[in-house]
Amino acid sequence: MxxxxxxxxxxxxxxxxxxxxxxxxxxxxxxxxxxxxxxxxxxxxxxxxxxxxxxxxxxxxxxxxxxxxxxxxxxxxxxxxxxxxxxxxxxxxxxxxxxxxxxxxxxxxxxxxxxxxxxxxxxxxxxxxDVTGERRIAVSGVSSLSDAYLSTTHLNSWAEYHSREAYLALNDACWETRAFGDFWHHCLVAEGAIDLAAEAIVNPWDVAPMQVLVTEAGGRFSDLGGEVRFDGGSALSSNGQLHDAALEILKSAGG
Structure with missing residues (x-):
């Protein structure tokens, strides 16, 4: 390859x-x-x-x-x-x-x-x-935001490029939030270790491989407006089951 x-x-x-x-x-x-x-x-x-x-x-x-x-x-x-x-x-x-x-x-x-x-x-x-060998990966089966593990990025970037209120609303809706950041949180979604990754500002080269990685693992990838694209300036990857609920939270909070 x-x-x-x-x-x-x-x-x-x-x-x-x-x-x-x-x-x-x-x-x-x-x-x-x-x-x-x-x-x-x-x-x-x-x-x-x-x-x-x-x-x-x-x-x-x-x-x-x-x-x-x-x-x-x-x-x-x-x-x-x-x-x-x-x-x-x-x-x-x-x-x-x-x-x-x-x-x-x-x-x-x-x-x-x-x-x-x-x-x-x-x-x-x-x-x-990884150190355990090579394996096919798949997203998690979590179906409720209240049980979801979210990774996102710095609050200031949301306030500047998207919506502080949307950031807080999505955090509040989820069970646990961390900031693994950069490539890592999208990869963790693909392997089922976390359920959602959201970024208010990205460049195309930051997430182009993530679109195919997450979707081939059974998940969904879009920008924060729900458009399936890697060059929309923002990114949301999920296990698929949580995607629409996360988009609705972002939309209702002014994102």
């Missing part, structure tokens, strides 16, 4: 640069950090794709590119969780998606310091490899 080989290329670079004393860091215009590892990963993956899939387009967080509504486009996030990477935390991953005519058909998430890799392809199910 090409996506797996691309992830291997990325893991070789990221693990070598993790906690490197000479790591180069700069701030992008939106004040988010980017390291030399981010750009090195994206350049290396693009090089492989140029050699093996020269007709495919590529869009990445660091080097740009767009236009995934038609044809085949690889969407790359070389390091999702760069702030964790910078601080020496293990929760970061390389995200790779293949989008065909606007729909993600392959998703790959590789988190080498967690020892975990998740992947899915359309019609082939969702999979996880």
């Amino acid at each position: 090409l996506a797996g080989r691309l992830a291997d290329v990325a893991d070789t670079i990221t693990t070598a640069r993790f906690r490197a004393l000479d790591l180069s860091v700069r701030s992008k215009p939106d004040r988010t950090p980017v390291t030399d590892a981010d750009t090195a990963v994206e350049d290396a993956v693009r090089s492989v794709l140029t050699a093996e899939r020269p007709a495919d387009a590529v869009a990445g967080e660091e080097r740009g590119g767009s236009g995934w509504s038609a044809g085949r486009t690889w969407i790359l996030d070389p390091i999702d969780g760069t702030k964790n990477f910078l601080r020496g935390g293990p929760v970061w991953a390389t995200l790779i998606a293949l989008v065909e005519d606007g729909t993600p058909v392959v998703g790959m998430v590789s988190a080498p310091l967690l020892g975990r890799r998740w992947w899915a392809s359309l019609g082939e199910g969702a999979w996880l490899r």
Whole structure:
């Protein structure tokens, strides 16, 4: 599988640069950090794709590119969780998606310091490899928000980009709330460890692989308005049974 080989290329670079004393860091215009590892990963993956899939387009967080509504486009996030990477935390991953005519058909998430890799392809199910081996994964069977385990993000991001009231209402409706953040909470939904993940602000490269991963695991993925898309600027992944109830909470609270 090409996506797996691309992830291997990325893991070789990221693990070598993790906690490197000479790591180069700069701030992008939106004040988010980017390291030399981010750009090195994206350049290396693009090089492989140029050699093996020269007709495919590529869009990445660091080097740009767009236009995934038609044809085949690889969407790359070389390091999702760069702030964790910078601080020496293990929760970061390389995200790779293949989008065909606007729909993600392959998703790959590789988190080498967690020892975990998740992947899915359309019609082939969702999979996880960790220290216990390789297995097919599926979402949970929780059917009530009052029993649901929710992961979401910083309150200030909801207040700025969506609705503080919607954030509080969804939290209040659920049994338990944590903030696993970034790629991880969507992956945890896919493997059934939690039931909902909600984000008020995302970029396409943050969640393109999550759309196919969560849906192939039996769940649902949309933006916070309920549109099935990875480029809507927000994200809600669920086990499927809770999706409409969560959307209704968000809508009724002004989200």
